Amino acid sequence: MAALLAVVGTGLVGLIVGPVSLGTTAILKELVNLLPWVNVASGLSDVHAGILIDVRLPRLVLGLLVGATLALSGGSYQGVFRNPLASPWLLGVAAGAGLGATIAIVTGSGQFREVLPLAAFAGALLGVSLTYVMGYSSSGRTSLTLVLSGIAVSSFLTAGQTFLQMQHSELLRDVFSWIMGGLTTASWREVRLIVPYLIISVVTMLLYARRLDVMSVGDDEAESLGINVARTRLVVIAAASLGTAAVVAVSGLIGFVGIIVPHAVRQAVGASYRVILPLSFLFGGAFLVLTDVLAKTIVSPVELPLGVITAFIGAPFFGLILHRSKSVAP
Amino acid sequence: MTHLIAQEVSVSFSRRRVLNRLTFEVDRGEWLGIIGPNGAGKSTLLRCLVGLVPYEGSVQISGTDNSEKTRKQRAQELAYVPQAPVKPPGMTVREYVALGRSPHLGFFAGESQHDASVVAEVIEVLDLATLAHRDVATLSGGEAQRAALGRALAQRAAIIILDEPTASLDVGVQQDVLQLIEALRTRHELTVITTMHDLTTVGQYADRLLLLSEGSVVDRGSATDVLTPANIAKYYGANVRVEHSHTGVVIIPVRPDSSG
Numbered sequence: 234m235a236a237l238l239a240v241v242g243t244g245l246v247g248l249i250v251g252p253v254s255l256g257t258t259a260i261l262k263e264l265v266n267l268l269p270w271v272n273v274a275s276g277l278s279d280v281h282a283g284i285l286i287d288v289r290l291p292r293l294v295l296g297l298l299v300g301a302t303l304a305l306s307g308g309s310y311q312g313v314f315r316n317p318l319a320s321p322w323l324l325g326v327a328a329g330a331g332l333g334a335t336i337a338i339v340t341g342s343g344q345f346r347e348v349l350p351l352a353a354f355a356g357a358l359l360g361v362s363l364t365y366v367m368g369y370s371s372s373g374r375t376s377l378t379l380v381l382s383g384i385a386v387s388s389f390l391t392a393g394q395t396f397l398q399m400q401h402s403e404l405l406r407d408v409f410s411w412i413m414g415g416l417t418t419a420s421w422r423e424v425r426l427i428v429p430y431l432i433i434s435v436v437t438m439l440l441y442a443r444r445l446d447v448m449s450v451g452d453d454e455a456e457s458l459g460i461n462v463a464r465t466r467l468v469v470i471a472a473a474s475l476g477t478a479a480v481v482a483v484s485g486l487i488g489f490v491g492i493i494v495p496h497a498v499r500q501a502v503g504a505s506y507r508v509i510l511p512l513s514f515l516f517g518g519a520f521l522v523l524t525d526v527l528a529k530t531i532v533s534p535v536e537l538p539l540g541v542i543t544a545f546i547g548a549p550f551f552g553l554i555l556h557r558s559k560s561v562a563p
Numbered sequence: 564m565t566h567l568i569a570q571e572v573s574v575s576f577s578r579r580r581v582l583n584r585l586t587f588e589v590d591r592g593e594w595l596g597i598i599g600p601n602g603a604g605k606s607t608l609l610r611c612l613v614g615l616v617p618y619e620g621s622v623q624i625s626g627t628d629n630s631e632k633t634r635k636q637r638a639q640e641l642a643y644v645p646q647a648p649v650k651p652p653g654m655t656v657r658e659y660v661a662l663g664r665s666p667h668l669g670f671f672a673g674e675s676q677h678d679a680s681v682v683a684e685v686i687e688v689l690d691l692a693t694l695a696h697r698d699v700a701t702l703s704g705g706e707a708q709r710a711a712l713g714r715a716l717a718q719r720a721a722i723i724i725l726d727e728p729t730a731s732l733d734v735g736v737q738q739d740v741l742q743l744i745e746a747l748r749t750r751h752e753l754t755v756i757t758t759m760h761d762l763t764t765v766g767q768y769a770d771r772l773l774l775l776s777e778g779s780v781v782d783r784g785s786a787t788d789v790l791t792p793a794n795i796a797k798y799y800g801a802n803v804r805v806e807h808s809h810t811g812v813v814i815i816p817v818r819p820d821s822s823g
Contacts, residue, residue: 316649440671446658447665449651457613459638459666504653507673543569 236515240297243526243556248285249291250526252534254283284321292419295510296525297518299416300490302431304517305510306473307491308498309335309438309535310504312445313469314376321477321491324383324470328390328479329360334411335394339401346418348484350426358396365470369541375452379470412536416525428480434476438481438510441469445506454556487521487539489547493554494520564804566591566754567612567722572620574607574778581607583778584620591721594748594755596769598762598789600799604773605758606646609726611784612756613643618804624722638666642715646726648707652700653802656710659699660685663717682717688750689713689743709743710770716747721749729764741768762803766790786812 248260255277262275277285306321314323317342322328337349356506368374368382398408444465448455448492452462477491502508521539524546528537574582582604589595604695611618614629614637622629624640632640642663649661663685664678664705669678674682686692689709690744699710717725728744729737741764746754759765765772766786774789775784776798782789790812795803806813 418580437757443665443673447650449654450659450662451649453610453615453645454649456615456634456663457638457641458633459633459636463722494604499653503655503658504651505658 236512239519240515242467243522244293244297247296247522248289250530251284251289252529253281253284255285260285271428280297287420290423291424291523292416293522294424295419295483296522298424298427299484299487300494300521300524301514301518302435302476302480303487303490304437304513304520305438305495306477307511307517308495308506308510309441309445309469309473310491311495312448312509313440313466313473314380315451316376316448317347317379317496318492321473322387322486322488324364324379324474325386325390326357326474326477326481327360327486328387328394329363330354330357330478331412332356332390332394332397333359334485335397335408338404338411339397340551350423353411354478354482356390357481358412360386361470361474361478363550365467366446374466391400404442411485412540414487414540414543415528415536415538416484417536419483420432423483427483430475430479434472434479435514437472438469438476439514441465441472442506442510445469446504449506449527457530485538487543489551490517490521490545493551494545496551496554500557564591565589566593566625567756568621570623570625571623572608572611572618572622574604574611574616574618574717581778582611582618585778585780587773587780587783589722589754589756591754592748592752594745594770596765596772596786597756597758597775598760598765599763599775599781601760601800602777604664604719604778605775606726608689608775609724609756612724613637613641615643616695623746631772638710638718638720640720641722641724642718642720643724644711644715644726644728646730649659650699650702650710650712652698654699655696656691656702656713657682657686657695658698659710660691660713662811663719665716666718681719685713685716688747704732705739708732708736708740712740712743712747716751721752722754722756725755727758727760729759729761736751737764744768762790762795762810762814766814779789 249257259275259277262273263277263282265271265273266275309324310319310321311317327556332352333352334349337352341348359542362394364379364383364386367386368379370378398405447458447460448462448465456462492519495509498509498512498516502512524539524542528542531537565588570586572582597608599605604766607616610616612622629637637735661682662731664674664681686695689712691713694706702710724760729740730742744755745768747753771784772786772789773780774794782794786806790805792803793804795801802817802819804815804817
């Protein structure tokens with residue numbers, strides 16, 4: 234309940250705050266207008282209504298989706314790897330997306346904005362697939378082999394990205410502004426682009442929450458309780474990576490959300506993923522929208538990259554949680 | 564009546580034979596104690612019965628081969644408590660016990676009324692009510708073993724497999740846990756298979772023993788038959804005196820006489 238309130242509350246703040254003042258009541262009326270068969274005069278001019286419906290609303294929706302998916306994916310990764318520090322970036326998603334985006338920027342001349350999401354998405358999926366293929370040892374795919382393989386793949390892809398950047402140092406600014414993440418280019422197009430992937434990813438993760446609870450007692454015991462550990466791990470990693478890849482493609486690399494939100498939720502409600510995952514989803518959305526408001530206002534009219542804000546808020550907040558928590562290891 | 568049959572069971576790890584063509588049976592309601600020196604293959608044998616390691620040969624429960632069953636079906640017949648169960652921090656004892664219902668839940672289903680009542684009953688039987696909301700990670704050794712038994716019982720499996728259930732427990736707590744297992748066995752008509760390194764406890768509680776050495780069965784039978792000074796000297800390299808009481812066999816290690 235509190236989570237839903239947080240979403241609605243931050244959502245309203247997200248719509249209200251912006252360079253042009255629109256008035257809270259007018260915004261609410263205009264929103265009601267969106268409902269079918271409702272027609273109330275909001276008093277907004279066409280231009281202002283346009284700002285609300287085509288600029289702020291898609292940005293809000295995209296922010297909710299990005300934050301919710303990152304937090305949910307982070308929570309799922311933490312369940313699969315039984316480690317509270319596992320982030321959605323762990324298995325090469327970020328490095329792959331970074332390389333994909335860099336390739337799009339250096340080869341696409343001025344037109345890269347069109348192909349960048351696709352290239353980042355493809356790179357992210359390539360990164361995590363490489364990790365999965367490589368992370369196999371005689372004892373199968375364990376959490377450890379996957380994490381180690383993720384480190385190797387990430388380093389390799391990041392090296393590729395650095396190499397490209399050095400060849401095209403004039404484009405460093407574009408690359409970095411993408412990497413730091415943000416929602417400045419948000420439109421309904423981006424929302425439509427990622428929603429299908431998010432539906433698959435989010436529904437799968439929520440359905441597997443109960444299995445993650447069982448997995449928390451370790452591979453052997455989970456197996457003895459009737460869980461197909463290898464398949465569960467594959468499905469959850471695939472779903473979380475798909476969702477992460479989709480949001481990274483439209484928002485860049487926004488760090489920390491995937492770690493702090495599920496961790497804070499876990500501190501508040503306990504160890505059951507059946508509770509942690511849905512709540513992380515809601516609070517993740519609210520958290521990112523709030524961060525986006527700060528990004529828009531702190532040094533207005535300049536917008537700060539979202540990744541900078543999440544790290545600025547996230548790191549101290551994370552420290553506070555660590556300081557207050559009795560135990561960290563799951 | 565025979566409950567579990569293992570036939571010609573062999574396990575190899577990277578071409579090294581760890582278990583070598585083991586054949587044995589366990590009757591319904593029986594307590595089988597698996598003993599043997601370190602590295603004899605006791606834990607591997609248990610993991611094999613649970614289906615956690617690939618093996619050759621066959622394991623049958625109630626007449627059907629384990630390999631023909633899904634993981635869930637296997638988990639409904641056979642509960643397993645490893646030597647050091649994982650205790651996830653933040654998880655309450657009740658949630659932990661409820662994990663035992665997992666093999667009975669459908670793909671989309673959550674816990675039903677029936678599952679909740681099974682969990683409640685188990686919590687009462689094991690006297691876990693005062694601990695139900697405690698974090699499992701904070702439990703003492705004996706409490707944790709009781710919670711693990713609770714999870715196994717919640718599986719409602721007819722066979723319970725326990726790997727060293729009393730390892731690292733104080734002697735008083737050891738007795739409590741073993742008395743509890745014995746009481747549960749009678750109450751729920753369970754078949755119990757345990758490994759134990761303490762020969763006196765196994766001699767007091769198990770109906771029948773299987774002595775393993777280097778992956779093979781080297782002796783089997785009642786405690787009186789198997790726990791002889793000769794066997795213990797041969798396979799454990801230990802000098803012991805064996806005494807018999809009405810509750811079973813007592814093994815007393817004796818310092819080897821070096822004067823003669």
